[in-house]
Amino acid sequence: MSSVLKKDFAFENIPSTKAKTLRINLNPDIYGTFAEIGAGQETARHFFRSGGASGTIAKAMSAYDKDFSDAIYGVENDGRYVTQARLKTMLSHEMGLMEERISREKHPERLFFSYANTVATIDFAKKYKGHGWVGIRFQLDPDQKEFDEIIMHVRFKQNEARLQQETLGILGVNLIYGAFYKYHKPRKLLKYLYDHIDKDTVEIDMINFSGPNFEKVDNRLISLQLIKNDMTDAVMFGPDGNNLLPAAVLYKKNILALRGSYRPVTKVNMDMFEKSHNIFMNEQTVNPDKTIVIFEITLANLKASGEIDEQDFMDRAELLCSLGHTVMISKFQEYFRLVEYFSNYTKAKIGLTMGVNNLVEVFDEKYYRHLSGGILEAFGKLFFKDLKVYLYPMKNEETGQIMTSNNVKVHPRMKELYKFFKYNGKVMDIFDYDPEILHIFSRDVLKKITNGDKDWEKMLPEGIAEIIKRKELFVRKADKK
Template structure:
C-alpha cells in the first residue's frame, strides 16, 4: 500500500487490527456499544475475536429491519436510512442508554463510547457501488462531555463481502484512533487507512466536534482529504462545517465559479451576479433547486509552492462570510469537474469563466493524456445541458473588449469553437460592470501585502472589513523583507 500522508509509518510497523482490538479490550475503563446497520456487524466482530471482549463490549445491535430501526431511533425526516441524521440518532440514543444503565457509582472511571454505522453495500446488479456513514461518540475522561468523529465513505470494491471487510477494519481504526490518536486529527485521518487504501474505501466527508476537538477547523480536515488523494472533492457550507457533496449536488442545477479568491474581489462578485442572472433565466432552472458553488482547486491554493493553511482559511472565511458554498477539488481540467457533477445530477450545469480560461480550454496541449485528445475532453465537458457563461476581458491600453465573438483561437480549433458558440453553448455576459474588468486579483493581493490601502476599493465592504480586522493575508516580517 502506498503512503497517503507525509511521514506515514512503514506499512509493516502499523498496529494490526487484532492488536488494536486487544489493547482496547484490555483497557478496563473504555466501555461502549456497537450499533451497525446494513453491512453486518463487521466492526464488533474483530473485538469478539480479540482477547477479553467483555472488557469493551457493553452491547452490540443490528437493527436491520427498518421498522425495528425506526422504533428504536425514530423516523428520519426524509424516510431514509443511510444518512447522517440516522447515524447521529443512533450515536445519541446509545450513549444515553449506556449512561442510564451503567452505574457511575459502581464504575466511576469508565469512559463510555458508542460506535455506529449505517451502510448500503453494493447491490446484486452492481449498479450502485454502495456508501455509508460511520461515527463514534466518546469520552476520553470519565463524565466528560462527548466528542464525535463522523465520516461518510464511498465503497469501491465489487463485492459486498469485500466491502464489509473494509468497513470492519475502518471501524476498528476509528475507535482506536479516537482513544489513542485524537490529540492530532490529522493523525486520526492517517490511521483510518491502516491496512486499507482509497481504492477500496474513500472518505469524502469528515467532521470532528466536541471538547477534544474545540480547536479543530473542519475545513482544514476537508483540505487534507483532497491534498492526500483520499477524495477528489470536498465541500463546506457557509457555517464552515463539512457537508457531503452528494447531498448538496443531488438532482440540482449547478452553477460553478472557479478562482483563487485571494481575496474575493468585486470582479468575482460581478461574475457571480451576472452569471447567476443568466443561469436563472434558463428553461427549467428553478431558483429553489439551484446551487451556486465557488470552487478552488489545489493549484489555486498552491500560490507559492506548498499550501499555506492560514492563507487557505483566510480565503475560506471570506467566502463563508459572504454566504457561499465552497468546493475544494483536485480537478485541473474543467471537463473533470463536469464529469464529477454528472454523477449526481442530470439537471442544468453552468461554468462561469473569463476569456483567458476559455482560451486555455481550446489549447490541445492540456489533453495529450487522453486517447481521444481534445475531442474526448469536449465530449465530456459539453455533456448534455452544460453552458459556459463567458465574462469578457478588456485591453486596458486600447479599451478593446474581448468576447466570444472576437476571441482568437488556434486555426485548428476554429471550427470546433464556432460549433459551440453557434449552438449557444458559450453565452456572453453582457450586463457587466466595466470598472470590475480592470481589477486584477493578483494585484489586489500584492497591495494587501504591501499595506497599500488602494486594494479596499477593489473588494466588497464586508471583505475589506474582515481583512483589516483579522489581518488576513499578512506575511511574516521575514517573508516580506525577502521580496
Template sequence: MEITLKGDKEFDEVPSLRTKALRINLNENIYGTFAEIGAGQETVRQFFRAGGGSGTIAKAMSAYDKDFSDAIYGIEDDGRYVTEARLRKMLTHEIALIEERITRDKHPNKMFFSYANTVATIDFAKKYKGHGWVGVKYQVEPDQEYNEIILHLRFKENDARLQQETLGILGTNLIYGAFYKYNVPKKLLRYLYDHLDKDQIEIDTINFSGPVFKDVDNRLMSLQLVKNGMTDAVMFAPDGNNVLPARVLYKKNILALRGSFRPVTMVNMDMYQKSYEMFLKENRVVEKNTQVVFEITLSNLRAEGEIDEQDFMDRARLLCSLGQTVLISNFQEYYKLVEYFSQYSKNRMGLAMGVNNLIDIFDEKYYRHLSGGILEAFGKLFFKDLRVYLYPMENEDGTITTSENLKVHPRMKELYKFFKYNGKVVDITDYNPSTLSIFSRTVLKMIADGEEGWEAMLPEGVANLIKEKSLFGCETEQAFLDE
C-alpha cells in the same frame, strides 16, 4: 490525556487490526456499544476475534428491520435510513442507554463510547456502489463531555462482501484512532486508511467535535481529505461547516465559478451575479432548485508552492461571509468537475469563467493523458446539458475580448466555432465595465505593500473583515495594538 497501556510501545510499522482491537479490549476503562446497520456487524467482529472483549463490549446490535430500527431510534423526517441524522440519533440513543444502565458510582473510571454505522452496500444490479455514515461518540476521561468523529464514505469495490470487510477495517481504525491518536487529528485521518487502499473506499466528509477537538477547524480537516487523496472534492456551507456534496448537489441545477478568490473581488461577484441572472433564464432552471458553487482547485492552492493553510482559511472565511458554498477540488480540468457534478445531478449546469480560462480549455496539453485527447475531454464536458458563461477581458490597449474575438490555437479554431455557434458558449454582456481592471493579485500586492485604495475593489464588508481578522497578512493599526 493520552491513553496508554503499561509496557506498550509505539511501533514504526502499522499495527495489525488484531493489535488495535486488543489494545482497546485490554484497557479496562474503555467500555461501550456497537450499533451497525446495513453491512453486517463487521466492526465489532474484529473486537470479538481479538479476545478480551468482555470488558469492552457492553452490547452489539444490528437493527436491520426498518420497523425495529424506527421503534428504537425514531422515524426520520425524510424516511431515509442512511443519513447523518440517523447516525447521530443512533450515537445519542446508545450513549444514553449506557449512562442509564451503568452507574458511575460502581464504575468511576469508565470511559464510555458508542460506535455506530448506517450503510448501504452495492445493490444486486451493481448500479449503485453504496455509501454510508460512520461515527464514534466517546470520552477520554470519565468526567468529561463526549467527543464525536463522524464521517461519510463511498465504497469503490464491486462486491458486497468486500465492502463489508472494508467497513470493518475502517471502523476498527476509527475507534483506535479516536482513543489513541485524537491529539493529532491530521494523523488520525491518515490512520483511517491503515490496511486499506484508496481504491477501496473514499471518505468525502468528516467532522470533529467535543472538548478534545475544540481547536480543530473542520474546514482544514476537509482540506486534508483532498490533500491526502482520500477524496477528489469536499464542500462546506456558508456557516463554515463541512457538508456532504451529494446532499447539496442532488438533482440540482448547478452554476460553478472557479477562481483563486485571493481575495474575492468585485469582478468575481459581478461575474457571479450576471451569470446567475442568465442561468435562471435558461429552460428547466428554477431558482429554488439552483445551487451556486465557488470552486478552488488544489493546484490553485499550491500555486505559491506548498499549501498555506492560513491562506486557505482566509479565502474560505471571506467566501462564507458572502453567503457562498465552497468546493475544494482536485479537478484541474473542467471536464472532471462536470463529471463530478454529473454523479449527483442530470439537470442543467453552467460554468462562469473569464476569457483566459476558456482559452486554457482549448489547450491540447491538458488532455495528452487521455486516449481520445481533447475530443474525449470535450465529449465529457459539452455532452452534458452545460453552458459556459464568458466574462469579458479588458486588454492593455483598452479593447475588450469576448467569445466573438478571442483567439485559440489554429488547430482548435474550428472546434471552438462548433461549440460557440451551437450555443455552448455565451457572453456575459451586462457586465460592469468599471470592474474589468480589477485583479486579485493586484489587490493582494497592495495589501502586502500597505498601499491605499484596495478596499474599493472588494465587495461590501470584505475589506472590513480582512482588516478585523488581519487576513492575507493585512496589518492594521488595531492589529499592532492587539499585539
C-alpha cells in the same frame, strides 16, 4: 483523563488490527456500544475475536429490518436510512442508553462511547458500488459533560460485498482506536484510518470533528487533508465552516460553479457571480429551490506557489464563508473533469461562469494530450450535458478593447470547434457587467495588501476589507511579527 489512556500515549508504533482491538479491550475504562446496520457486525466482530471483549462491549446490535429499526430509532421522514441524520440519531440514542443504564456510582472511571454505522454495500447487479456513514460519540474524561464526536462518509470501490464488509470492519476499528489514542493528533488520526486498508478500496469524502477536545480543529483544514492525502477528489464546506458531503449537496440539483483563486475575493468575482446567477435562474429549466452555487478552487491553484500554504487557504476560505458561500476544493484542473464529477450526482442544468482567459484555456489542446481522444473526447464530456458557459468579458490592457465571445482569439485549429459550440448556444456573454471594475485582478490586490498600499480596499466587496484588516489575512507571517 484516565491514567490508562495517559500511559498508552507512550506507544507510537502502528499496531495490527487485532492489537488495536485487544488494547482497547484490555483498557478497563473504555466501555460502549456497537450499532451496525447494513453490512453486518463487522467492527464488533474484530473486538469479539481478539478476546477480552466483555470489558469493552456493553451491547452490539444490528436492526436490519426497517420496522425494527424505526421502532428503536424512530421513522425517517424521507424514507432514507443511509444518511448522516440516521447515524446521528443512532449515536444519540445509544449513548443515552449508556448513561441511563450504566451506574456512574458503580463505574466512576468508565469512558463511554457509542460507535455506529449505517451502510449500503454493493448491489447484486453491481450497478451501485455502495457507501455509508460511520461515526463515534465518546468521552475522554468520565466527568466530561459534552461528548466528542467524529463522523465520516465513505464510498466503497470494491466489487464484492464481502470485501466491502471487511474494509468497513477494519475502518471501524481504526476509528475507535484513533478516537481514544490519537484524538490529540487529528491529522495523524485521519491517516491512521487507512491502516491495513488500501486507498483504492475505499474513499473518505467527508469527515467532521466536534466536541470539547476538538475545539481548535478547523474542519475546513481537515477537508484539505482529505484531498492532500489522496483520500478523495473533491471536498466541500459550507458558510459555517463544517464539511459537507458533495453527493448530498449536489444530488439532483442545478449547479452554477465559479472557479477562481479568490486570493482575495474581489468586486469582479462578485459581479461575475451576481450577473451569471441572474441569467442562470432565468433559464427555463432551472428551479431556484433546487439550485446550488459552488465557489470552486483547484488544488493546483492552492499549489501555485509551491507547497500548499494552509494559512493562505484559510484566508481565502474565511472570506468566501463570510459572504455566505459554499466552497469546493477539487483536483479537477480541466473543466471537463469538473463537469464529469457533477454529472455523477445530477442530470439537471450545469452552468460554468468563467472569464475570457479561462475560455481560451479550455480550447487549448495541450490540456488534453493525455486523453486518447484528445480535445474531442474532453469536449464530448464537457458539452454534451445540459451545460452552458456564462462568459465574463475581459479588457485588453494594451488596446483597451473589451474581449467577449465574439472576438476571443482561440488557436486557428480550434476556430471551427469553438464556433460550433458558440452558435449552438453553449457559450453566453454576460452583458450587464460593471465596466468600471474590469481592471481589478486578485493578484494585483494581493500585491497591494502585502506591500502595504492603501488603495486596495475599494477593489473588494463591502465588508471584506474590514475582515482582512481585522484578522490580518494575506499578510506574511514575518510581517505580522
